[in-house]
Amino acid sequence: MFTTLLIANRGEIARRVAATAHRMGVRTVAVYSDADAQARHVAACDTAVHIGGSEPRASYLRVDAILDAARQTGAQAIHPGYGFLSENEGFARACADAGLIFVGPPAAAIAAMGSKSAAKTLMAKAGVPLVPGYHGDNQDPDFLQSEADAMGYPVLIKASLGGGGKGMRIVEDSAAFAEALSSCKREAASSFGDDKVLIERYLQKPRHIEIQVFADSHGHCVYLFERDCSVQRRHQKVIEEAPAPGMSEERRSAMGQAAVAAARAVNYVGAGTVEFIVEPSGHFYFMEMNTRLQVEHPVTEMITGLDLVEWQLRVAAGEPLPMTQEELRLTGHAIEARIYAESPEKGFLPSIGTLSALNFPPHVTFENGDVRIDGGVRAGDTISPFYDPMIAKLIVRGADRDQARARMIQTLGEIQCVGVGTNIAFLRRLMSDPAFAAADLDTGLIERQHDSLFPTAENAPDSTLALAAAALLADQGMNTSISRAGVAQADPFAQTDGWRIAGLYKRPLTLIDNGQSREIQISRDGQHWFCRCDGDSRAQAFQWQADSLAPRQYRLRIGLDGRDTTGVVILRGDLAHVFVNGGVRVLQTYDMVTHARVQSSAHQGGLTAPMPGKIIAIHVKAGDTVKSGDALLVMEAMKMEHTIHAPGDGTVDELFFAVGDQVTDGVELIAITQA
Structure with a gap:
């Protein structure tokens, strides 16, 4: 067994490999980019070497830098992880040429399976059944379209060297083929350095x-x-x-x-x-x-x-x-859910930002157990546009599928993540979905169950508003005196429990819930607290207990007219993130100046970038007339293409960026006058 292992990857796989290697008595070396200097996988290894800039091409895809790091540290083997150079034939050969053990298959095996087209030819000879399709070398667009037309729609275009959903498009009819092929080839070239594709019948x-x-x-x-x-x-x-x-x-x-x-x-x-x-x-x-x-x-x-x-x-x-x-x-049975920084309600667009809070339940471990988390980030880390937006993998095991699914639902409901949008609530709905529960599975399940998986947002219940109000009061030093009724205080004027000499304390609060203003009034009369929501004439008896988990994070138990509700509220800026009943509701404290600014900007006719990225294609020019749903431009972020569509009929007034420009999240891309 070798004594020193270099891990040529990042995130949770690097941390996982390091943990196993250490258990086996093998010393580990991490490599990191400018964006990863403080990353969790760096801390998990015995030694770390900087290999370049934040972009993968400037660091994790640099064969020379990784081999040099191995020489510097005396590493005898390199584990490529999954992603980056893990399936790169040239990297495997370079490791062998440098006298290093590549923890993976021989370069010849990678080469044989690296091209989907060549692999399918090889599999046909080995007697492995194949989906009908075209896997040849002729990449002429007209020829490929003719093959697709002859095959019958729908068809699937796939990057020959692809993976992870990149460079893949479903085409429903002949008219949409040319544009889908062009997009597929661009994405394939960007992600894999080769724009070759294959065409298959879509099952x-x-x-x-x-x-x-x-x-x-x-x-x-x-x-x-x-x-x-x-x-x-x-x-x-x-x-x-x-x-x-x-x-x-x-x-x-x-x-x-x-x-x-x-x-x-x-x-x-x-x-x-x-x-x-x-x-x-x-x-x-x-x-x-x-x-x-x-x-x-x-x-x-x-x-x-x-x-x-x-x-x-x-x-x-x-x-x-x-x-x-x-x-x-x-x-038994095991289920894994990938927790991503993304917005399911916005077409699963990646979410960029800093994880200001990331809490997993105490029974979750990194090692094997009935509930396990494989994660490469922690609170304070940044989800950047340079790498995959996966936060962690949650893996559960049960005696059977129903028990595993129940454990997954429970654990997902106990995770709190603030700073980026996540798919946690979506995953919990998915686990509870009747089709998933019945194992009625196929690759179109999410689209098929769209209505139940993406329910229309309803107003937050009074209990959620009360949890946010209690957290805001606790954050300002207020505490309830309910549990201390009748206890004499040395100096009543020094207390922070809402005591007033006249006996009556009132505290109005305004929260923005799903774009709507919600009015709350918390009051104390003697030793009794009350809560009114949205001007309800009936005041509900109110009490709360708050335990501080971390700065501006509170575990709360509230009572409204004798009905107890527990939850966790994390306060960040003017936002209250209320985690209750396995979901999260984000409420904003009302600020008149900010509200006026938002209302003003809502009437502007521009389209903004949904995330940081690069403009790779523009389909319109100033003066063009567009229809609702027309493709306006294409952005690339995290090696995936995202098309920006016209929200309605209108005329393009101005384009603010050109192909190749990098743009930040929320910047205005196009000005359009609505028809």
Whole structure:
């Protein structure tokens, strides 16, 4: 076994690899960019080396800088993580040329599976079933359109070297093909340095099921069962679970053997994932092979009791696989949810900002257990536009699927995150959705269940407003005297419990809830507190208890007319983030000047950037007439394209940026006069 390991990645995978390596007695080296100097994975390793600027091309994609860091620190092996250079044939070869162990498959295996087109040709020869489509080298747009037309719509355009949903488009009809192809090629070139694509028939209501394989250098290869990754948004996985619901032993064996055949066809060594698309009939087709460990590997660890990173390190050191196929067993059910900094209600657009608060329940651990968190960020860290916006992976295990799902719902409801938008509340709704609960899964589930997963926002209940009011009072030093009634105070004028010599104290508060003004009045009469909401003529008996968790963070229990409610309120600036009943409500304290400014700007006719990014295409010019829904321009952020559409009919007055310009969140992009 090598003694020093360099981890050529960042975030939660770097931290995870470091934890396993340390347990095995292996020293670890982190690499970091300008944006990551204070990152959690840097602190988790024994040594850290700066390798360049914040942009991946200036740091994590620099082969020379990473190899130099290995030489500086005496590292004998490099773990590529998942992402960046993990599936880069040239990097694997460069490691070998430098006398370093690459913790991954041979460069030849990466090359064979790196091109989706070439891989499908190879799989056809190995007898692995394929989705009908065109996987050839002819990339002429007219030829590709003719192939799609002959195949029949809908079709799927995919970047040949792609992954993670990048460079992928579903095309419903021939008229939309050219624009989708152009966008796909731009995104593929930006993300993978190659704009080659393939065209496949788009299967209706398919499931995405993948098989974890492991091979060693002694000729052994096994499959560690399957993961269902069907629940996706924008072709990216949101929920993963193992085993796949409804999987029969016969199909599991057939898919497992097909996956092993795929691995053997390229003389694979190490951890890999063979991904299949599965029709409702049960027919399955090879999609691609990921020649690395994947983000969702913890669910496999949960049901097998194995540490796949340890397996990686042992295989890379030349050891045989620790177990045979016959010795492998699966127990229970595991579910993983990816917690992202994003706004589900805005098409899952990434959210950028600083995590001013990030609290997980105390029973969640980084090591294996029934509830586990794999996270690479902490409170105070920044979610930047340079990297994937994943905050953490939450993984739970149960005796069966229902218990695992219940644990996931409970734990999601106990997480508090402030500073960026997150998908936590959305994930909780998804876990509770009848279709998901019944395991009625396919890659279109989120779109199919849109109405229930994106409910219309309703006014916050009185209890939520009262929680915010109690936190604001506690934050100003106010405390309730309810529990101390009748206790004499040495100096009543020094108390902060609302005492008044006349016996009556009133405190009006105005909160902005979902764009609406909500009026609250808290009052004390003698030893009794009352709360009125929205001018209700009936005052509710009110009491509260507040425990400080951290600066401006409070765990509260309130009583309204004898009905108790508990929650956590985190105050940041003029916002109260109220976490209650597994959800979060953001309420703003009313400020007349700010409110007037917002009202004024609401009548301007500009379109603003939904996030920081780069303008990569502009489809209109000043003077053009546009219709509602027309594509105006395309932004790129986090290597994904986001099209800005016209909100209504009108005329373009002015464009404020050109192709190639970097823009900040909220800046005005285009001025339009509404028709």
